[in-house]
Amino acid sequence: MKVTLLLTASSLAAAGVLETRQRATPKFESLVASPNAPRVHATSKRTLTSYGPFILPASKGGAAAGGGGMGMGDSTLGGTSFMLNMEKGICSDKTNGPCTVFGGNVSVYFEDGRKATPADGIYIHHLLTTDRTKKATNFLSACDNPTRAGMSVSGFGGTGFVGVGEDSGEEPVLYTQRDGQSKAGYWVAENDKFMANVVLxxxxKEQKSVTVKYDLEWSPTPPPANTRGMLVSISQCPGKGSIKMSPSGPANSTSGKFTFLEDGVILAARGHLHDGGSQVAMYVNNKPACASKATYGGKESTTEVGGTKWATISSMSYCDGPIPIKKGDQMHLVVEYDLKAHPLRKSADGHDATGVMGMMSVTFASSAKDF
Structure with missing residues (x-):
C-alpha cells in the first residue's frame, strides 16, 4: 500500500501512529540508476533511492502500530515506527526534483542487499509518503458530504506520494496509464519537501537493520497533465461501523458516497487490504467500474508465525483507466473479507491482528492543466 504521516509529533501521537518504538533517525544514503528497464515509457529514467538504516528491535510482542487517524484503522499489529525526512533523493541526489514521476514502488532490503520479505520475518505494515510542499486540491469530496472537499489518508497536510503496504508487491503506484498511452504524471517541483512514515x-528474535529503497520511473520535463492521487478508506465514512468479517465465508462492507468535484479521468486505481481481505470493488454512479483483487502467497510472501504457516497478500490487481468522470459523479467502495479462505495475519506476539483496512488508491487527471 501507499504514503506519509507528517506534521508534528503531538499530532501523530494523537493519531496513534507514534505509539510504536523508535530508534535512530534514518537518512538519505544514495541514488543510483536502476538495472531494470522502465515499466511505462521506454525513454524515461528509472532510479533507486536508498534511505536508512532502519533498526528493528527483536520481536517481543505487545507494541502497537499504524493505528488511528484519517481512516488508517489498524492498531493491533506489533511493529516499529519511523519518521523519515526526505530533503533529497527524489530524482536527484542534491535536492528533490524537478521531474515528472510516472510511477514507483518501495521495497525493504537487508544490509547485504537481499530483499527483506515476510519469508524473512520482515513485514511492511505501511510506508506512507507525503509531498509537504505541494498543496493540490482534492478531487473527491468527504464521504457522504458532497459539498466539502475530502482528505486523502496519505495527504496529512500535503499531497500523498508513492507509498506501499505488504500487499503492494512489486507493482508500482501509478501516476499515468499502465499501458503507456498517457504522458500524464506527478510533477515534483525543485526543492519540494517530502516526509515518510514507515512502520515495519x-x-x-534478533535485531535487524534494513534499508528502504524507492524505485521511481521519471522524466525531467513537465507533464501535459499533472495527476493527483487520493487514498480513500471505508473508515472515513461516518456511521458505517467497522469492516465486516466472518469465519464462515465472505462478508461485504459498503462505504458511503464520495462525490467527484471536477471533470476528469481516472487513470489507475488499486485497493489496499489486510490479510483476510479478498477484494475492493469500485462503483461509479452505482455501476461497477472495477475490482482490485488480492493474490496470496508465493515464495516471498509465505512464512511461519507461532508454528503456523502464513501466506500473506502478495499483490493487489490494478483497475486500469481511462475511466471518464463528470463533476457530480459519485463513487463508493465495497470491501470483501473472507476469513474462511484467508485467516487474519498474526501480530508480532502471535495473536490475531484484528484491525483491518479497506482502501482504494485513485489516480486522477483533471480536464484542464492543473499545475
Whole structure:
C-alpha cells in the first residue's frame, strides 16, 4: 500500500501512529540508476533511492502500530515506527526534483542487499509518503458530504506520494496509464519537501537493520497533465461501523458516497487490504467500474508465525483507466473479507491482528492543466 504521516509529533501521537518504538533517525544514503528497464515509457529514467538504516528491535510482542487517524484503522499489529525526512533523493541526489514521476514502488532490503520479505520475518505494515510542499486540491469530496472537499489518508497536510503496504508487491503506484498511452504524471517541483512514515514489523528474535529503497520511473520535463492521487478508506465514512468479517465465508462492507468535484479521468486505481481481505470493488454512479483483487502467497510472501504457516497478500490487481468522470459523479467502495479462505495475519506476539483496512488508491487527471 501507499504514503506519509507528517506534521508534528503531538499530532501523530494523537493519531496513534507514534505509539510504536523508535530508534535512530534514518537518512538519505544514495541514488543510483536502476538495472531494470522502465515499466511505462521506454525513454524515461528509472532510479533507486536508498534511505536508512532502519533498526528493528527483536520481536517481543505487545507494541502497537499504524493505528488511528484519517481512516488508517489498524492498531493491533506489533511493529516499529519511523519518521523519515526526505530533503533529497527524489530524482536527484542534491535536492528533490524537478521531474515528472510516472510511477514507483518501495521495497525493504537487508544490509547485504537481499530483499527483506515476510519469508524473512520482515513485514511492511505501511510506508506512507507525503509531498509537504505541494498543496493540490482534492478531487473527491468527504464521504457522504458532497459539498466539502475530502482528505486523502496519505495527504496529512500535503499531497500523498508513492507509498506501499505488504500487499503492494512489486507493482508500482501509478501516476499515468499502465499501458503507456498517457504522458500524464506527478510533477515534483525543485526543492519540494517530502516526509515518510514507515512502520515495519520484525518477527525475528534478533535485531535487524534494513534499508528502504524507492524505485521511481521519471522524466525531467513537465507533464501535459499533472495527476493527483487520493487514498480513500471505508473508515472515513461516518456511521458505517467497522469492516465486516466472518469465519464462515465472505462478508461485504459498503462505504458511503464520495462525490467527484471536477471533470476528469481516472487513470489507475488499486485497493489496499489486510490479510483476510479478498477484494475492493469500485462503483461509479452505482455501476461497477472495477475490482482490485488480492493474490496470496508465493515464495516471498509465505512464512511461519507461532508454528503456523502464513501466506500473506502478495499483490493487489490494478483497475486500469481511462475511466471518464463528470463533476457530480459519485463513487463508493465495497470491501470483501473472507476469513474462511484467508485467516487474519498474526501480530508480532502471535495473536490475531484484528484491525483491518479497506482502501482504494485513485489516480486522477483533471480536464484542464492543473499545475
Amino acid at each position: 514489523v520484525n518477527y525475528n
